[in-house]
Amino acid sequence: MNIKPNLQFSVLCDDVRREDNGKFILLGLFETINAKKFPATHSTLFVVNRWCKGEGAFTQKIRIVNTIDKTFVFQTEDQSFELRDIDSHHTLVSRFNNLLFPNSGKYWVEVLLDGELMLNYPLILKQMAENSNKMS
Numbered sequence: 001m002n003i004k005p006n007l008q009f010s011v012l013c014d015d016v017r018r019e020d021n022g023k024f025i026l027l028g029l030f031e032t033i034n035a036k037k038f039p040a041t042h043s044t045l046f047v048v049n050r051w052c053k054g055e056g057a058f059t060q061k062i063r064i065v066n067t068i069d070k071t072f073v074f075q076t077e078d079q080s081f082e083l084r085d086i087d088s089h090h091t092l093v094s095r096f097n098n099l100l101f102p103n104s105g106k107y108w109v110e111v112l113l114d115g116e117l118m119l120n121y122p123l124i125l126k127q128m129a130e131n132s133n134k135m136s
Contacts, residue, residue: 005054005083007118010111016046016093024048024091032124039102040125044095049111052089057082062094063110064123066102073099073107101125 014028026048033042047062059078066073074096081090101107104127110120 002056002058003054003086004113005051005058007111007113008050008052008089010047010049010109010119010121012109012123013046013048014044016048024093031122032126033101034126034128035101035104036128036130038104038125038127039100042099042101044097045099047094047096047109047111048091049094050089050091051081051083051113053086054083055086055088059114060092061112061115063108063112064096064099065108065110065120067106067108068103073101 011026012030013026014030017025017027019025026046033040035042049060049062051058051060057080059080061076061078063075064073065071076094079092079094081092083090104125107123107125108120109123111118
């Protein structure tokens with residue numbers, strides 16, 4: 001019998017490293033991407049999800065959805081994981097490369113468990129001023 005797990009956290013970041021002792025290091029946590037023009041390509045981002053307090057075999061899927069027309073900027077294939085017992089946890093790291101964002105505005109990062117939406121949160125794409133020197 002499966003016991004549906006809790007999503008302990010979901011984080012957007014620039015990079016993920018793993019120490020020899022197994023600890024994850026998340027670098028550059030963010031919720032906004034600045035771009036000089038649109039459509040804009042963002043080279044790399046990571047979504048890190050930790051599942052806990054469940055038991056059984058599950059699949060996760062991550063989607064990034066444009067709120068204007070509900071199209072997917074990207075979605076992962078199903079990502080399988082297993083929790084052996086209620087005290088287990090599993091961390092899934094997903095890397096997204098060269099994402100094309102057609103316009104500025106709000107996008108949703110959606111996390112699905114076995115096809116059911118468990119969490120969504122905003123990712124904001126902003127147009128930078130022409131004279132700005134900020135990096136995206």
